[in-house]
Amino acid sequence: MTESTPAVVDALPETSPFARPWELDLELPDFAAVAPADIEPAVRAGMAAQRAEWEAIAADPAVPTVENTVAAVERSGELLGRALTVLYALTSATDSPELDALEENLAPDLAAHEDAYSLDERIYRRFKALDEQVRAAAQDTPAQTPVDADGQVIDAETARCIRLAVEEFERDGVALTGPDADRLRAINARLSALSTRFGTLSTKAMHAAGVENFTATPALVTTTTHAERVALLNRSLSRGLSGEYDTRAIVLEEAGLRAERARLLGYPHHAAVVAAESAARTSQAVSELLTRLVPPAMANASRDAETYAARMAADPDTLPGEAFGPADWLRYEEAERKERFGIDDATLAPYLELNNVVERGVFYAATRLYGITFHERPDLAAHMYAPDVRVWEVRDSEGPDAHLLGLFVGDYYAREGKHGGAWMDSLVEQSHLTGRRPVVINCLNLTKPEAGPTLLTWDNVITAFHEFGHALHGLFADTRWPSASGTNVPRDVVEFPSQVNEKWALHPQVLASYARHVDTGAQLPDSLAEQLRSQGAFGQGYATTEYLGAALLDQAWHTLRPEDVPADVAAVESFEHATLSAAGIDDALVPPRYRSTYFAHVFGGGYAAAYYAYIWSEVMDADTTDWFRTDGEGGKEGDFGLNRWAGERFRSEFLSRGDSRDPLVSYRAYRGRDPEIAPLLQRRGLN
Missing domain, CATH: 1.20.1050 (Glutathione S-transferase Yfyf (Class Pi); Chain A, domain 2)
Structure with missing residues (x-):
């Protein structure tokens, strides 16, 4: 029996804006x-x-x-x-x-x-x-x-x-009764409060430190002296370790409560609870994937470090006694990229203007693949929460009689108080039961210039394509039940469509459409486009290792028994180091993408014991990218999968299905088999 219904709350006044469905x-x-x-x-x-x-x-x-x-x-x-x-x-x-x-x-x-x-x-x-x-x-x-x-x-x-x-x-524990059920309710309430508090503190700490939400802030590339880079990285790494934004006690309490809740529910640890509702099915399968990838990733990172250390030693800005370390990585990786491939962010930026990237890149690829069209609605944007938020109608084809598929909202600029990183959310869920069509939003954190165009880094471009992959998952939803609609799929599947959508950023026809000089309109030179595509696994040693470090920390915290969770906040840092060292990661060379104290995915969001999802999804992504380039070409030479045949098949068999059927069944329906890991290993240079 459920606990008693709470005291009656006064009915919402008719004057409340929430009293009836929105009229927009x-x-x-x-x-x-x-x-x-x-x-x-x-x-x-x-x-x-x-x-x-x-x-x-x-x-x-x-x-x-x-x-x-x-x-x-x-x-x-x-x-x-x-x-x-x-x-x-x-x-x-x-x-x-x-x-x-x-x-x-x-x-x-x-x-x-x-x-x-x-319950x-x-x-x-x-x-x-x-x-x-x-x-x-x-x-x-x-x-x-x-x-x-x-x-x-x-x-x-x-x-x-x-x-x-x-x-x-x-x-969720419906079988629990008496004191066990009461304790479960208390744990859930406390975890909800802690998670919300962590999100608030980590956002404030990010803004106070003047960094991005992840460890290796892009400003490290342009910071000239080693000492300044070290200071900048230390500000990033020290978030949440002391002062008014200290989150260590929250980390320990959340880990302990999740472990206790798992025990109440009959699981060995929280990671096992999460795996049970995921495509991975077991935490052992997760562990096997992560530990398989660490040795080759760390080996690649170590080889790259030797190259960058030599480059730093030859840099006239390097002072006697200064040695290469994690604060120097991004700067000298970018210098190496410039020398080997003739490109860097400064070279590319004039060709990567925000409106072009969105409308002639992200939207263009979606139109080519799925036939959908975009029509801006400034009248609707006027009802949003900030003046620089934009709204588009998305239709299934061109023309006034085209079926209205949904609305897409783009919130691209950083602002005070905005959470770090990038995300997609559903403002309205599609459902045949309710008759609703989808309204989805993408949020990024681009710096808005005081005047003139907004020029992007290449990472910004990939992020825009990535988040729109989530948006497509929501826009193409075609299910009866809201709970199964769009991105309401297991955590280790939800990143898959977004990762697939990243591939179109480099497609020759897509790149030619949006990569145009902001002043002259000239197309990105073919030589630079080819150099951009030729990078292959460059930089993947560091990128893979820092990601794996964060994923391993997440698993480590959430495979603890209640009695094994440290009691002293001072133990957070030693726990992190011991975890990464045991896995074979040198965190003094490659820090994790997120330390526990600002790991909002895990301690302030819904990715606890599920941050592995990105690499699990990438197995499907890399395999599907191969499908687009082969079976998905639909027989048209030069498309490399950018055609309606491939797009409609991916849309109808996977993107539209949500969780209305097993995602693996949906995967097999267009791919013809289960995903294979070989394309991922090749992409990241791990084979």
């Missing part, structure tokens, strides 16, 4: 109509309304059916969803201390709200009954088509939704 096209949130004071009443009223909806489902005396159970659950929470979408968009992308505080204050209540559903054995039993009905029909000879008590056929998509719900209930 496709229910784009009207941020301009919302005042900070509107949000908390809407969240609390939304929680109360959804609790009432859940109670009605749980107490329904009728036999469970798709309509009174699955559809009823999937429809619930409309008001809460509207309010939280706005709250989270504003706290992640704007400077809003008032809302940051509100998010922290709400976190335990929202965790308790989720537990009210996850309600009555709703679980309804899903379980439907699941058993599906299974019984499958075991009949011959197999029968399952039909519910209303006579509605339970199709494969619905059967999967039911099975996943049953597994999630069981994984």
